Amino acid sequence: MYKSLDTRCVQCGYEPKNGEPRVQPIIQSTTFAYDTPEEMGDLFDLKKAGYFYTRLGNPTLGGLEDKISALEGGVGALATASGMSATTLAILNVCSAGDNFISLSTIYGGTYNLFNVTLRKLGIDCRFVNNHTPAEEIEALIDGKTRAIFLETIANPAGTVADFDKFAAIARKYGILLICDNTIATPCLSRPFEFGVNVVVHASTKYIDGHATSVGGIIVDGGNFVFKDNPRYPGFNVPDDSYHGMVFADCGAGAYILRARVIGMRDFGAQMAPFNAFLTMLGAETLHLRMPRHSDNALALAQAMKSHPAVEWVKYAGLEGDEDHERALKYLDGGRAAGMVSFGIRGGRKAASEFQKSLKLFRIVTHIADARSCVLHPASTTHRQLSDADLEAAGVPANLIRLSVGIEGIEDILSDVIGALDATLK
Ligand SMILES: Cc1ncc(COP(=O)(O)O)c(C=O)c1O
Structure with a gap:
């Protein structure tokens, strides 16, 4: 072996x-x-x-x-x-x-x-x-x-x-x-x-x-x-x-x-x-090349989003200070936490919709974890049958947006997401 x-x-x-x-x-x-x-x-x-x-x-x-x-x-x-x-x-x-x-x-x-x-x-x-x-x-x-x-x-x-x-x-x-x-x-x-x-x-x-x-x-x-x-x-x-x-x-x-x-x-x-x-x-032959790249891109994006005025909170175990960061350091390769980043958008469902419509690189799909960046708003798609109270109880609040960060260039990822966040403030 x-x-x-x-x-x-x-x-x-x-x-x-x-x-x-x-x-x-x-x-x-x-x-x-x-x-x-x-x-x-x-x-x-x-x-x-x-x-x-x-x-x-x-x-x-x-x-x-x-x-x-x-x-x-x-x-x-x-x-x-x-x-x-x-x-x-x-x-x-x-x-x-x-x-x-x-x-x-x-x-x-x-x-x-x-x-x-x-x-x-x-x-x-x-x-x-x-x-x-x-x-x-x-x-x-x-x-x-x-x-x-x-x-x-x-x-x-x-x-x-x-x-x-x-x-x-x-x-x-x-x-x-x-x-x-x-x-x-x-x-x-x-x-x-x-x-x-x-x-x-x-x-x-x-x-x-x-x-x-x-x-x-x-x-x-x-x-x-x-x-x-x-x-x-x-x-x-x-x-x-x-x-x-x-x-x-x-x-x-x-x-x-x-x-x-x-x-x-x-x-x-x-x-x-x-x-x-x-x-x-x-x-699978390129998994070892893709996973560090997904993780590094996701961390850079999570860091940039944290201070954005349109963002209420960011959940990413790779972020220092995150509730799961210690466990990420212990159980994940150097704290690398893959490409999935969730965040809460200010302005609720309306802002969530505007944000997704403004994205160009991130496409709306019910999927995560492939080479291409994508986005999903559970409250209006996979969890749309739930009331806001039920969503809260399920740990998927109405303003939660899930990003699956791909392996594209970080400058394009940042410009797409930050640009779409800016658009919700106009
Ligand atoms: C963590 C996890 N386990 C299991 C599944 C189910 O996999 P599949 O859609 O191939 O049935 C998914 C699908 O998103 C998943 O994210």
Whole structure:
């Protein structure tokens, strides 16, 4: 394994043999042919490694999985159709009806809805906490059916940084799996396995692809959690009738991702398309160049906006004095906090609308985290069904604007945003 993360971004995941294509080919085939039924049988029994059906595995997906696993420092990964399917499969790999898990409430809105509404309908109870919830209160929420704790490294859109030390200590004390959504930080700014996390999920849709071409997700197994004889995980310790009586805990490191693939992906079928895996892998090759640039541009913009008369407040963990700055220094590469900056505009909804109309470089999109700068006003788009009071309660006030700062030249970024802020004062 290469020591440098930069080298891993460029090189890992695919190594051609003599005379093979230099670039990971797109294997656009649902299925794979064998000479004998015995060979195919051995693949089904996991006696041999190989491909037989793209829902369970495909060489192009395998290249991406190996690259992201190498970047995170994991033992294996599973590519999925979207970030949402990665999180869903990650939770369902350890939870069934009657079980519960703990999650930060400052997480991506789609994930919050999955946990707060949809999983509840399936009988899985999510207990929400935040960075400031005292450890004793979190521990009081844990019972014999608690199967996981879920964090988001940098929360979208809250911009908070997860308190890894606190949650990892609790997870260790109770033998509970710690799962983290590392989408916004990416492995180039933070590697949660180094802070006690056991499973990482990604919306590769965001920075990993980085060019807004491909919706996708990845689950990475840190291989650092012992399922064997842990009573919280019957799904890993009781012979699985649906998979030849297999006891997954006996597989050691990598048991989690193996089960996610042969049970979760087999049954839910949320696999990534090979073409998306190809594009995502191409994007990942420059992740190490893009993330520092996103972060540096975002910090320069956040600093410039802070003193602007049209700005009420700026939330960016990279800013000195920010509530999350200490955690950013501790858990993110040199305090680099990626490209997402939120701010409150003076003048409410009217000013928010004028600001967005005046922007030229920043386009209005329901997306973040690609090379191009973009903007979103949640109160008039993604959260438009909520009243101002509900918005406040959800931590997304009506005057909040989310900027996703791209990798363009900082002079153009500053002139676009500061010019549009000036326009709201006229
Ligand atoms: C932090 C985070 N996690 C998960 C998701 C969901 O990803 P996808 O849109 O690929 O399903 C998103 C999407 O914005 C996100 O920002």
